[in-house]
Amino acid sequence: MSNLPNLLWLRSFESAARLGSFTAAAQELGLTQAAVSTHIRNLESQLGYSLFRRSTRKLTMTEIGKAYLPSVRKAIDELALSTAGLFGAKHSSTITLRAPISTTVLVIAPQLPEFLKANPLINVRLLSAIWAETVLETEVDIDIRLGNGKWPDGHAELLAKDTIVPVCTPSLSQEIKSPEALCFTPLIHILGFEDQWSRYFAHCGLTPSEDHPRVMADTTLAAAELAASGAGVALILERAAIRQKDTGRLAIPLKTSIPLGQDHYLVERDHKTRTRQEVETVKDWLRHILK
Missing domain, CATH: 1.10.10.10 (Winged helix-like DNA-binding domain superfamily/Winged helix DNA-binding domain)
Structure with missing residues (x-):
């Protein structure tokens, strides 16, 4: 030695x-x-x-x-x-995590208590953003974005190829036995993702009418809440839909899914400071739940 x-x-x-x-x-x-x-x-x-x-x-x-x-x-x-x-660590550590608001509420938040229970010395501060390009006034330790993976301010690691499925109330689900039934059902559209329903119909070989009843929402979270209230059928992340189905709030009337068109990425910026081990622990957990 x-x-x-x-x-x-x-x-x-x-x-x-x-x-x-x-x-x-x-x-x-x-x-x-x-x-x-x-x-x-x-x-x-x-x-x-x-x-x-x-x-x-x-x-x-x-x-x-x-x-x-x-x-x-x-x-x-x-x-x-x-x-x-x-x-063990001597002090607790707070990790600042930014993610799309719908991903935060529908996917991350429901599973966060179990993670915190297993990692009592890690505190998580959640920041939500509707658009990936939103500039925050505070630094974040982990940045989860939804898009095509091409951002000028960091390297993007693909977490999963995301798919979407239709969701609605359990009672309405009983009336939707085939994709054709969607042609007569109110549809919930999400601003910024207006092509989702047209792509879904095209995938099923259908063409909806121009006067098809529709409701508009500005986030997937709002669309999911509208669907749960009985306003119609929404297309949301399949992993979120499965979790909502397990709670009984929403049902998945059709098994047919299509690509979201955008995917979740972990964006690593060029920081010169050493990454804390607690940050890596949270990143590994996110890789697991978002895969």
Whole structure:
């Protein structure tokens, strides 16, 4: 173990490499810039190699520094995970999660209590948005968006290929034995997704009349509530429909589903700060419930 570098030196090296600055590393670690610089000089002295190229304007890593960094980062992460697993976290952590409002209410919220019960030291702050392009005034730790996966401000990870199915009250469901019956049933349309019903009819080989009765809603959440009140039939996420069916609020009269046309993505922005383990825990849970 005599060749093992000082852990403080390694922490300073990892932080400076990630942030590209001794000053920023010092702020993150609660040290002075001089202390971080000293730690890295001592580490370089012990290893016998320069890990950084220093200039007045920029701090860059050497090739040997780049090669060393993944091992250091992995060791620090595994130590943090092992410590938390064996001894528990000392303080609770609040994770800010943004998701489409209908996904938040219909999918995430019903399953959140069970997650919080299993992870008592994680608090979740939910922020809802109708449109993926909505700019928030606060930073978020996790950003779930509905769209085509192409956003200029981050990398999008596909969570699932979403499908939609018709839903209505259990009593109305008894009257809908085939897709043809929808031609005589009030339909609930969602603003921004007006093509959903035309695509559904086309998939079933049907053409609805121009004067077909319809109700308009601005969110899937509102459409689901209208359907539950007996206003007609709505097309909503299949996973949400199944959960609503299990509660008895809504029924799924037809098994035929079609692609939503947009999908849920986890958008990762280019943050230079290390992702907290609690954030990764919530992300893994979201990957599971939204898959």
